[in-house]
Amino acid sequence: MLDKIMKTDLFAWIDKRTDAGAIIKSQLTEYPAPKNLNYMWNFGSLALLVLVLQILTGIFLVMYYKPSAEATFGGFTVAFDSVERIMRDVNFGWLIRYMHAVGASMFFVVVYMHIGRGMYYGSFKAPRELLWIIGVVILLIMQGAAFFGYLLPWGQMSFWGATVITNLFGAIPVLGEYIGQVLVGGFAVGDPTLNRFFSLHYLFPLLLAAIVGGHIHALHVVHSNNPEGIDLHKPEEMIPFHPYYTLKDAFGVSFFLLFYCYIVFFNPQMGGYFIEVDNYVPANNLQTPAHIAPVWYLTPWYTILRSFESKLLGVAAMGGSLAILFVLPFLCKSAVRSARYRPVYKMMVIMFFIDVIVLGYCGHSAPTATLKVVGQIATAYYFLFFFALPLLPKFEKTKPVPEGI
Amino acid sequence: MTDQADQSRRNFLYVAAGGLGAVAAGATLVPFIGSMLPAADTLAASKTEFDVSTVEAGQLVTIQWQGKPVFVVHRTAELLAQVDGHDDRLKDANSEAIPEVSQAWMDTPDARKYRAIKPEYLIVVASCTHLGCIPLFKPTAGRKDWGDSVPENWAGGWHCPCHGSYYDISARVINGSPAPHNLHVMPYEYKTDTQVVIG
Numbered sequence: 001m002l003d004k005i006m007k008t009d010l011f012a013w014i015d016k017r018t019d020a021g022a023i024i025k026s027q028l029t030e031y032p033a034p035k036n037l038n039y040m041w042n043f044g045s046l047a048l049l050v051l052v053l054q055i056l057t058g059i060f061l062v063m064y065y066k067p068s069a070e071a072t073f074g075g076f077t078v079a080f081d082s083v084e085r086i087m088r089d090v091n092f093g094w095l096i097r098y099m100h101a102v103g104a105s106m107f108f109v110v111v112y113m114h115i116g117r118g119m120y121y122g123s124f125k126a127p128r129e130l131l132w133i134i135g136v137v138i139l140l141i142m143q144g145a146a147f148f149g150y151l152l153p154w155g156q157m158s159f160w161g162a163t164v165i166t167n168l169f170g171a172i173p174v175l176g177e178y179i180g181q182v183l184v185g186g187f188a189v190g191d192p193t194l195n196r197f198f199s200l201h202y203l204f205p206l207l208l209a210a211i212v213g214g215h216i217h218a219l220h221v222v223h224s225n226n227p228e229g230i231d232l233h234k235p236e237e238m239i240p241f242h243p244y245y246t247l248k249d250a251f252g253v254s255f256f257l258l259f260y261c262y263i264v265f266f267n268p269q270m271g272g273y274f275i276e277v278d279n280y281v282p283a284n285n286l287q288t289p290a291h292i293a294p295v296w297y298l299t300p301w302y303t304i305l306r307s308f309e310s311k312l313l314g315v316a317a318m319g320g321s322l323a324i325l326f327v328l329p330f331l332c333k334s335a336v337r338s339a340r341y342r343p344v345y346k347m348m349v350i351m352f353f354i355d356v357i358v359l360g361y362c363g364h365s366a367p368t369a370t371l372k373v374v375g376q377i378a379t380a381y382y383f384l385f386f387f388a389l390p391l392l393p394k395f396e397k398t399k400p401v402p403e404g405i
Numbered sequence: 406m407t408d409q410a411d412q413s414r415r416n417f418l419y420v421a422a423g424g425l426g427a428v429a430a431g432a433t434l435v436p437f438i439g440s441m442l443p444a445a446d447t448l449a450a451s452k453t454e455f456d457v458s459t460v461e462a463g464q465l466v467t468i469q470w471q472g473k474p475v476f477v478v479h480r481t482a483e484l485l486a487q488v489d490g491h492d493d494r495l496k497d498a499n500s501e502a503i504p505e506v507s508q509a510w511m512d513t514p515d516a517r518k519y520r521a522i523k524p525e526y527l528i529v530v531a532s533c534t535h536l537g538c539i540p541l542f543k544p545t546a547g548r549k550d551w552g553d554s555v556p557e558n559w560a561g562g563w564h565c566p567c568h569g570s571y572y573d574i575s576a577r578v579i580n581g582s583p584a585p586h587n588l589h590v591m592p593y594e595y596k597t598d599t600q601v602v603i604g
Contacts, residue, residue, distance in 0.1 A: 164537060164567060167535075187472050188473050188532070286469065286539070288539040288567065290541075
């Protein structure tokens with residue numbers, strides 16, 4: 001199919017002016033990929049798919065959404081009412097909004113799997129350190145975009161979530177209050193906040209698209225890691241990305257869409273995990289909901305924040321828990337990449353995955369004395385994992401890695 | 406060409422031109438970041454008037470001042486008695502830690518303790534000093550009405566649902582809370598016996 005198109009006169013005309021043929025060859029049909037990649041390598045392309053879906057659905061939602069906290073005759077606000085109008089009156093509005101809201105959660109599902117894959121198989125290690133660091137930047141921008149977007153429906157969780165997070169910055173010495181004011185644009189979260197968050201919610205995905213381009217470029221310079229975590233040199237160990245991995249990724253996409261469409265059509269709120277029930281109550285700046293929690297994908301970091309009694313320490317730990325991801329490639333010094341050949345690291349990293357899930361569970365639940373202790377232990381392990389990595393090569397006996405695949 | 410060029414002169418010009426460019430770029434940021442600060446109409450110090458006699462004995466109402474929620478509590482003699490006896494469990498019993506927790510009208514020891522001009526009417530900013538949630542009013546002492554959501558030696562006051570901060574009935578933060586400070590107070594005055602002007 002592709003080679004037939006590349007033989008046409010029209011393609012020749014374009015190729016002469018853009019060098020498109022060389023790009024397709026070097027990036028697709030002759031781009032060498034390890035032949036042993038498993039299904040954990042599907043999540044990168046899935047993340048790209050969800051990003052496209054989010055941008056697309058977002059553009060259509062903006063045709064009807066109105067970012068204003070002004071009160072309406074119904075007693076609600078312009079923003080809240082416009083979202084309800086999208087749900088009830090706009091043709092297919094319910095579908096596009098549910099695709100967008102479910103897409104936000106699925107974006108994080110896919111990206112967390114992608115990050116977990118990178119940690120398990122040591123994909124962050126040399127020469128892929130910068131590829132990993134660009135990925136962490138993408139994660140932070142995604143979290144920012146999700147946070148800004150969550151304010152837009154102007155429900156109770158939107159309002160109080162934004163209040164709590166913007167107040168976090170108040171803990172920063174000297175500049176804290178100033179940064180908080182720049183974010184909020186007033187004395188408290190209100191109409192100016194809604195307008196600027198809308199603007200930033202539109203900006204961040206555009207940044208994402210650009211940085212994802214950089215991520216893919218960096219990948220194509222250093223090439224994919226593989227489950228064995230070894231450097232590949234022989235041509236018989238590689239296969240071209242197209243058609244082998246485009247097809248494998250396409251199969252992954254159909255599998256993903258099965259889940260995605262089930263949730264969009266049959267269970268869009270996902271039991272309060274994807275869309276919180278309290279957010280169907282219009283924002284009320286005079287009453288905090290009895291239990292407030294961020295959406296599931298931010299709860300691990302929320303637990304780290306809550307585990308400290310000092311506000312400044314909590315905020316610093318939360319920031320540190322994300323910042324430490326940047327230096328992971330320099331903390332983990334073992335020459336062996338894949339956890340398949342690192343018995344101790346394998347145990348530690350699997351415990352780390354469980355630990356993050358525990359953190360997430362604690363952050364989503366109402367705070368009790370027991371959960372607080374569980375959260376504190378999980379927070380301790382989160383940091384212990386990273387700080388133990390430099391010491392690991394001193395006593396870990398790695399298994400011999402294979403010569404080739 | 407390069408042989409005749411005065412390199413030190415050239416380097417000076419590079420640094421001078423580059424430095425000026427950086428200063429200009431930095432100066433360009435000022436209007437953009439400045440535009441994100443609260444606008445003039447948002448800043449315009451608005452005053453709120455409120456008739457405290459509309460608050461029943463023991464009742465709490467939440468009103469709005471400059472977009473911020475404000476508690477007005479009508480404290481009974483019983484509630485006022487709960488202010489005493491636990492100074493050792495407070496982070497800042499005399500409200501001295503930061504400027505926002507005290508006001509010029511706190512000029513007597515009683516005004517400082519009750520954090521009010523008229524002890525029976527407490528008026529404070531309703532945002533928890535931890536992360537801005539509105540604390541729940543749990544005025545009666547002990548666990549009878551509140552179960553284990555409050556500590557055993559609960560003296561009555563506020564409990565923040567978000568991260569579990571506690572305040573006493575004068576809105577002073579209790580030790581062990583994540584909140585660093587007492588609830589903020591604002592300037593206000595009594596225009597008549599019951600009419601309060603806040604701001």
